[in-house]
Amino acid sequence: xxxxxxxxxxxxxxxxxxxxxxxxxxxxxxxxxxxxxxxxxxxxxxxxxxxxxxxxxxxxxxxxxxxxxxxxxxxxxxxxxxxxxxxxxxxxxxxxxxxxxxxxxxxxxxxxxxxxxxxxxxxxxxx
Numbered sequence: 001x002x003x004x005x006x007x008x009x010x011x012x013x014x015x016x017x018x019x020x021x022x023x024x025x026x027x028x029x030x031x032x033x034x035x036x037x038x039x040x041x042x043x044x045x046x047x048x049x050x051x052x053x054x055x056x057x058x059x060x061x062x063x064x065x066x067x068x069x070x071x072x073x074x075x076x077x078x079x080x081x082x083x084x085x086x087x088x089x090x091x092x093x094x095x096x097x098x099x100x101x102x103x104x105x106x107x108x109x110x111x112x113x114x115x116x117x118x119x120x121x122x123x124x125x126x127x
Contacts (some may be wrong), residue, residue, distance in 0.1 A: 026082065026085075028045075028079050029081065032074040033043045033078055065122035072111060076110060087100055
């Protein structure tokens, strides 16, 4: 047989069939975060100093700027996916819509600001 009642099957009620995709994205971004954070830590350890000039000179190289951009996108995407699950599980009613809008705004604004900062440094804009 199938899961659920006959009426539920007729109405099309049941699993949303979107959970596997969400779960898979969380795992992919988690693995990407592990790899990129390890790259970031090892790159910082290899710098001669952690002062402003050393880090900006390092980040002006495409070999450093591109993975940094990937790290930013992956971290903010993973953050959004995780907090979305919390909101969906624990926030009810109209507050859920407001919380999701706030989450989307925060992740978009934070990610855009971080990407803008990396582009500004990588393209050599004056401080």
